[in-house]
Amino acid sequence: MNPYIAVIHRDLLLALRRKNEAMTSVIFFVVVAALFPLGISPEMSTLRLIAPGVLWIGALLASMLSLGRLFAGDHQDGTLEQMVLSSASLPGLVGAKILAHWLMSGLPLVLMAPILALQFDLNAQDIEVLTTSLLLGTPLLSLIGAVGAALTLGVRGADVLLSLLVLPLYVPALVFGAGAVQAQAAGLGASAHLSLLAAMLLVAVVFGPWACAAALRIALE
Amino acid sequence: MKLHPNLFRFAAPQAFYGLAGRLWPVLAFLATLLGAWGLWLGLFVAPTDFQQGQAYRIIFVHVPASWMSMIIYLAMAFWALLGLTFNTRLSGMMNLALAPTGAMFAFLSLWSGALWGKPMWGTWWVWDARLTSELILFFLYLGFMGLTAAIDDPRRADKAGGLLALVGAINVPIIYFSVRWWNTLHQGSSVSVTKGSSMEPTMLWAMLLMAIAFWLYAIVMALYRIRTIILGREQHTHWAKLELHPEGFA
Numbered sequence: 001m002n003p004y005i006a007v008i009h010r011d012l013l014l015a016l017r018r019k020n021e022a023m024t025s026v027i028f029f030v031v032v033a034a035l036f037p038l039g040i041s042p043e044m045s046t047l048r049l050i051a052p053g054v055l056w057i058g059a060l061l062a063s064m065l066s067l068g069r070l071f072a073g074d075h076q077d078g079t080l081e082q083m084v085l086s087s088a089s090l091p092g093l094v095g096a097k098i099l100a101h102w103l104m105s106g107l108p109l110v111l112m113a114p115i116l117a118l119q120f121d122l123n124a125q126d127i128e129v130l131t132t133s134l135l136l137g138t139p140l141l142s143l144i145g146a147v148g149a150a151l152t153l154g155v156r157g158a159d160v161l162l163s164l165l166v167l168p169l170y171v172p173a174l175v176f177g178a179g180a181v182q183a184q185a186a187g188l189g190a191s192a193h194l195s196l197l198a199a200m201l202l203v204a205v206v207f208g209p210w211a212c213a214a215a216l217r218i219a220l221e
Numbered sequence: 222m223k224l225h226p227n228l229f230r231f232a233a234p235q236a237f238y239g240l241a242g243r244l245w246p247v248l249a250f251l252a253t254l255l256g257a258w259g260l261w262l263g264l265f266v267a268p269t270d271f272q273q274g275q276a277y278r279i280i281f282v283h284v285p286a287s288w289m290s291m292i293i294y295l296a297m298a299f300w301a302l303l304g305l306t307f308n309t310r311l312s313g314m315m316n317l318a319l320a321p322t323g324a325m326f327a328f329l330s331l332w333s334g335a336l337w338g339k340p341m342w343g344t345w346w347v348w349d350a351r352l353t354s355e356l357i358l359f360f361l362y363l364g365f366m367g368l369t370a371a372i373d374d375p376r377r378a379d380k381a382g383g384l385l386a387l388v389g390a391i392n393v394p395i396i397y398f399s400v401r402w403w404n405t406l407h408q409g410s411s412v413s414v415t416k417g418s419s420m421e422p423t424m425l426w427a428m429l430l431m432a433i434a435f436w437l438y439a440i441v442m443a444l445y446r447i448r449t450i451i452l453g454r455e456q457h458t459h460w461a462k463l464e465l466h467p468e469g470f471a
Contacts, residue, residue: 147388151381155371164367165385168360169392172399179403200395211388214305218380 003088004096011100014073021069026108029062033116044121051120052181055130056137058116059109060170063138064163066105067145070097071153071216084220094216095209098146106138122181129184129194136197137177143201143208144169150215172200232309234451235460241444248444252437259430267423276340280424283333285432286326287351289439290358291393293323297365298390301383311447313379314454316386317369318446322439324362330355350401357396361389375454 015022036054037047074080074097083093113134117127148166152158180193231237263281270277297316304312334352335345346352368385372378455461 147384151368151385152371155368156373157371161364161367161371164360165364168357168364168396169388171357172392172395175399175403196399207391211384215381215384218377218384221377221380 003086004092007083007093007096008100008103011097012103015100015104021066022104022108025062025066025105026112028065029058029109029112030116032058032061033119037119047120048122048185051117051122051126052130052178052185054120055113055116056134056174056178056181059113059134059138060141060174062109063106063141064145064166064170066101067142067149067162067166068159070101070146070149075153075219080216081220084217090213090216091209094146094150094212095205098142098209098212101146102139102142106142110134110138122185126181126185129190130181132194133177133180133190133197136194136201137173140173140197140201140204141170143204143212144173146208146212147215150212150219153216153219173197176200232311234311234314234455235458237311238448238451238455238464241448245441245444245448248437249441252434252441255430255437256434259427259434262423262430263427267427268421273341276337279333279337281427281431283330283337284428285435286333287330287355288432289435290323290327290330290355290362292436293319293326293439294358294361294386294390294393297323297386301386301390304379304383305387310376310379310454313375313383314447314450315443316365316379316382317450318443319439320362320365320369321446322442324359324366326435326439327355327359327362331359350397350403353400354393354397357400358393361393365389 033054036050040046040050071080074083084090086093110131114127114131117130122130145162145166148162148169151165152162155161176193176197180190180197183193184190231240259281264278267278269275297319300312300315300319303309304316331352334355338347339345365382365385369378369382372381452461452464456465
């Protein structure tokens with residue numbers, strides 16, 4: 001069996017055996033999105049205005065929360081060391097792990113976003129743009145976050161540190177992701193934002209697994 | 222380009238410890254001299270700006286501080302690349318020594334910018350592209366220091382910090398342009414800090430002197446700090462013990 005497919009298969013299987021963990025980040029997303037109308041205003045015009053930012057920040061925090069689990073389990077039981085030692089390319093294996101992680105924690109956020117957007121009174125076109133921007137953006141967040149997760153592997157206070165490392169690097173994704181919806185709502189069209197988001201995703205697909213593999217080698221040295 | 226082979230001698234912490242010890246007092250003296258000269262030119266000699274009055278004079282601290290905060294991050298990325306490629310021990314220590322000064326300059330830039338913004342724009346803070354990206358640069362410094370402080374093994378801390386510095390350096394331009402675009406889309410014409418190209422020569426001189434003084438200050442602080450780091454890391458060696466207790470270990 002192809003080792004990369006095997007890794008994806010294994011990680012998905014592990015995640016499905018622990019459904020609670022996989023669901024936590026989606027539930028977090030839903031709860032956070034529900035807090036904003038309570039904290040700011042239930043006025044529909046206000047909600048439409050803040051919806052792109054709120055949903056994007058909610059998705060960003062939710063995907064960050066699950067990053068700690070990306071390598072921690074494999075680090076504890078020694079699987080990660082076997083991956084580093086194996087003859088398959090480490091960036092490839094890491095990329096497979098990131099893909100599996102995104103399928104279990106990023107994709108549910110994308111699927112949940114349209115429902116939450118209805119609560120914020122977005123219209124159909126805006127919802128479409130929002131979902132597309134999250135579809136391009138959440139894998140980008142996973143790829144950037146994976147580097148942070150690898151750097152903080154087994155470090156004291158890793159969770160808080162991880163957020164300090166990763167959140168500043170999430171800024172461009174947030175700007176273009178939420179900006180796409182705002183541009184669409186303003187009648188400017190979202191294609192420029194979405195293209196830039198896709199470009200960043202492509203760059204991250206090339207360099208992310210590689211940087212992540214380097215960080216894992218440092219952590220396991 | 223061929224470096225003199227003797228120059229590589231200073232890649233060894235022991236040799237660099239001595240070199241840094243000889244260099245920093247000289248550079249500190251120069252930094253004080255040029256800083257005092259630049260401040261005198263900037264605060265007393267340079268003419269009053271016809272639009273901004275006296276308040277513009279904070280530029281002589283603000284602009285060099287912003288430059289240094291960016292240059293130090295670039296320097297850290299350079300040492301990180303060197304350290305990760307050639308596995309040199311000194312590079313990681315250099316980054317540990319540089320980061321606090323870089324963070325300080327980023328903070329100084331934000332702080333002096335706020336002090337300048339209040340009389341000029343009527344507000345302490347605007348979400349201008351430059352201010353926002355400087356703030357994020359400050360966060361990147363804090364992240365670097367947080368990561369290196371959290372890892373106990375010094376070699377791992379050096380390498381992890383180096384990788385983070387490189388990832389950050391690649392992201393800095395992306396962050397800058399994304400924030401710039403975000404800002405222009407939202408606010409239309411934003412408040413611009415750029416001044417006309419026709420700058421009074423004394424102002425330019427004062428700014429240049431201050432920039433060189435800040436450069437020297439950053440180098441002095443890095444050299445001073447790296448001496449402590451080297452002694453801490455090498456405390457098990459004979460020479461470091463001699464350095465720490467000159468009488469005790471004859």
